[in-house]
Amino acid sequence: MIAQKPDLVVVDRNDVPLLAVVVDNRKNLNSDKAVEFRRDVLPDLGGAYTPYFMLVSQDAAYLWANNKETPLGDPPTEHVAMGDILRNYASNGTTNGRLTRGMLELLVERWLNGLIVGQPVSGPFLPESLRPMIRQAVGGDIRRGPER
Numbered sequence: 001m002i003a004q005k006p007d008l009v010v011v012d013r014n015d016v017p018l019l020a021v022v023v024d025n026r027k028n029l030n031s032d033k034a035v036e037f038r039r040d041v042l043p044d045l046g047g048a049y050t051p052y053f054m055l056v057s058q059d060a061a062y063l064w065a066n067n068k069e070t071p072l073g074d075p076p077t078e079h080v081a082m083g084d085i086l087r088n089y090a091s092n093g094t095t096n097g098r099l100t101r102g103m104l105e106l107l108v109e110r111w112l113n114g115l116i117v118g119q120p121v122s123g124p125f126l127p128e129s130l131r132p133m134i135r136q137a138v139g140g141d142i143r144r145g146p147e148r
Contacts, residue, residue: 007105009050010112013139019052020066021112023105025098026057031075034062039072052133056108058082058099085111113142 006020022041026033034055042053053066062076086099089107099107116137 006050007144008109008112009143010052010116010133010137011140011143012136015140017050018133018137018140019054019112020050021054021056021108023056023101023108025101025104027059027098029055029057029060029062031062031079034060035073035075038062038064042072056082056104058086058104061108109142109144116140116142 007023008019008021009017010019010021011017022037024037029037037055038053049066049068051066053064055062059082061080061082063078063080064070064074065077086104086107089110090103115134118138
């Protein structure tokens with residue numbers, strides 16, 4: 001099996017990876033399905049270890065504080081509803097009510113970039129468990145994974 005790559009990687013100002021993001025816009029993504037997805041995909045990310053891992057659909061994002069001892073079957077550290085976040089960045093780009101994968105990836109990138117540069121957004125769009133990573137990422141960047 002060819003190792004997958006994260007869709008987005010947040011790096012600090014020294015180019016050290018902090019957060020690997022995988023965008024998968026499946027319907028009805030819930031915590032149990034997210035755990036199963038992480039368990040299946042994380043070993044295949046080609047050694048792309050990061051202290052945080054996020055799985056994002058247009059409905060929800062699931063975040064794990066991803067220390068190397070965290071079992072793959074552990075539940076997410078945080079769950080974030082994505083509806084209000086995404087509405088802040090776009091009002092279109094859907095196919096039959098679902099965002100296209102590329103559009104969702106772009107919106108997630110804009111959201112995370114806004115957090116990194118300190119762009120104020122209204123609402124509780126910064127999960128508590130992401131705050132330390134965002135503080136580390138200030139002055140950093142977001143790298144895009146390979147095109148699929």
